[in-house]
Amino acid sequence: MSHPDEGLIHAWLDGELDAAESARIESLVKSDPAWAAAAAEARGLIAATSRIVSALDDVPANVIPAARAAEPRTDAKVFPRATKPRGTPWWALRAAAVLVVVAGTVVVMRNATPGAVEAGAGLATSAADLKDSAVAPLAAAPAPGASSAARPAPSVASSADRPAGSRVAEQVAAAPLAAPSRRDAATNRAAAAEADVARQLATEEKAKESESAKLPVAGATAPASVPASVPAAERRALGFAAKTMEDVSAAERCFREPVVANSRELGVMHRVRVGADSVARGAEERLDRARVPADSASRGVEARPRARAEASAEMARRVSVSMRVRGDTLIIVGADGSTMRALRVSCPSP
Amino acid sequence: MPVDVDRLFREYHETLVRYLTRRLGDRDWAEEVTQETFVRALRQDAIGNERSWLFAVASNLVRDEARKVARQREHLQLLAAEERERESESAVSGEEMTPERAKDAACARKALDSLAERDRQALLLKAEGLNYDEMADVLEIEKSSVGTTLSRARRRLAETYDSLRNEATGSAHVAS
Secondary structure: OOOOOHHHHHHHHOOOOOHHHHHHHHHHHHHOHHHHHHHHHHHHHHHHHHHHHHHOOOOOOOOOOHHHHOOOOOHHHOOHHHHOOOOOOHHHHOOOOOOOOOHHHHHHHHHHOOOHHHHHHHHHHHHHHHHHOOHHHHHHOOOHHHHOOOOOOOOOOOHHHOOOOOOOOOEEEEOOOOOOOOHHHHHHHHHHHHHHHHHHHHHHHHHHHHHHHHOOOOOOOOOOOOOOOOOOHHHHOOOEOOOOHHHHHHHHHHHOOOOEEOOHHHOOOOEEOOOOOOOHHHHHHHHHHOOOOOOHHHOOOOOOOOOHHHHHHHHHHHOOEEEEEEOOEEEEEEOOOOOEEEEEOOOOOO | OOOOHHHHHHHHHHHHHHHHHHHHOOHHHHHHHHHHHHHHHHOOOOOOOHHHHHHHHHHHHHHHOHHHHHHHHHHHHHHHHHHHHHHHHOOOOOOOOOHHHHHHHHHHHHHHHHOOHHHHHHHHHHHOOOOHHHHHHHHOOOHHHHHHHHHHHHHHHHHHHHHHHHHHHHHHHHHO
16 A cells, blocks of 8 residues: 555646556555545545635625626626627727817817916926827837737827828817816816817718718818817827726727726726737836826826836826717816816727 | 737637736736736747746746735725725615625635745646646746645645635624
8 A cells, every 4th residue: 555646646637647647546546545535635625726716716895896797707708808809889980080179168168267278288288298208108119019010000109101091190189177166167067068079079070071072081181270289199198087998999999009097987996908009018107107187277297207006096096087979079078077188089990 | 930929819818817817816917917928929939838938927927026016905905995985985786796705705815825936826827727738837847746736735725725714704703
C-alpha cells in the first residue's frame, strides 16, 4: 500500500496524465482505500474550489446601478463588453457633415445669463490649455492600428488626411452657461437650451433637405456659421458621463477615438474605453491630464500630472454630466446645469 | 507573420477579463490590464502559445502594478461608499445581491487573497481552462509541479473559505 500522491491525483482528475499513467492511478484508486479516499477528497476540493472561484464574480451590492443589475445574469452576459457586438445607433450612422455648435443656444444662454461672457472667456482659455497640454501627449501616443497593416488608424489628429466621405469633419462650438446660483434655475436653463438646440436642429434639417433637393452634396460640410478654428482637440479630452454603454460606443464611433467617460450611471468609477485608434496607455494619460471642472467660471481642462487613481477620483467628483442625442447632435449637459456643450457630429457610414 | 490581434481579442478578451477580475477584484482595473495586454501583443512579431503568452503578460502586468493596489483600493472604497450613498438616496429599486451571496463573495475574496501568489495564480489559470503545459509556462515552474501546486492551493482555499464562512455564521448567530 503506497502513500497517495495528491499532486498526481489532481493531475489525473484534471485529465493531464498520459494514458499509461492514468491507467496506473485508476488502478490504484480502485484497489487501494487510501488512494480511493484521497481521490474522493480531491474531487471534493476541485468542486469546492470551482464554486469559491465563481463566487468571486459577484460584484458587491449597490455598485452596479439598478438598471444593469436587473439584467438577467447569465454566463454570457457577465462580461457584456467582451461578447456584446457593438451595435451602431441609428443616429450615429446618420449624416454627413460635422459641426456646429448651436449658435442659438449661445445666444439664448448669453442673453439669459450675465456671467456668460466671462464663461466664454474661460472656454477660450480652456481650449488653449487643451492645445498645449492634452493634445500633445495624445498625439504622441502610438496607435495600435498604425502597426497593423490591415487596419489603418484614423485619428482626430489625422482627420485632415482622411477621405472627405469618411472624415469626421467636426467643429465644436461650445455654449457655456454661467454658473447658476440655484440648481433649479440652472436646470431650467439647460432644458431651455436643449429645447433651443432641438428647434434649431429641426430648422437646419429642413434647410438641409431643401438644399439637398437642389444639389447633391458629397461628404461633410460645415455650416458657414461655425468657426473652423475651433480646436478639434477640445473634444479629445472631453469627459462626460454616458447613460449607457451604447452611448459610449456611439460617441466613440463619432469621435473615431477612445472616449473617457466618468460614468456613475454605468455603475463604475470610471471607464476607459479604448477604440481601435488608440492605445490603453494614451487613454490613461488622458485620464491623468484631463480635468474638467464643473464650475463654469473656471471651465476648462487643466494639464496637471496626477496619479491615475487620483485623477479618476477627481473626475468622478467633478464631472457629472449627461449626454443626450438630438438628431446628429450630441448634447452634453452638466448635471447641475452649470455646463452645456452641444456637439454636432457626423459619423462616417460604416 | 504579424499577430492577428483582432482574433486574439475575440478569443481571449472575455477569459482574460474574468481571470483578471477574479485576480484583482476590480473589473475596470481588469479591463485596463487586459487592454494593455493586447497592446503588448500588437507589438509582437509572433507569439508561440497564444493563451499562455497572454496570461503570462497579464500576470506580469498585475505584478508590476501590485504596489499600486493599496492606494487604488482606498480610492475605490471611497468611491464605492459614495456610490452606495447615492444609490440609497435615489428611489430607484432593483435587483440586489442577496446578503448570502455577498457573504460568499467576501469570504471567497478573503480566502483567495490569503493564498500565496503562485497558488492563487494557479487556481485562477486553471479556472480559465489552461492546461498544465500552459500553466507551467505562465507560472514558470515544471509541468510535473503543477499538480502539486494545484492540490495545495485547492486545499488551502477550501479550508480558509470554510473557516471564514464558519466565523461569519458564528458571529451572525451571536449577533442575533
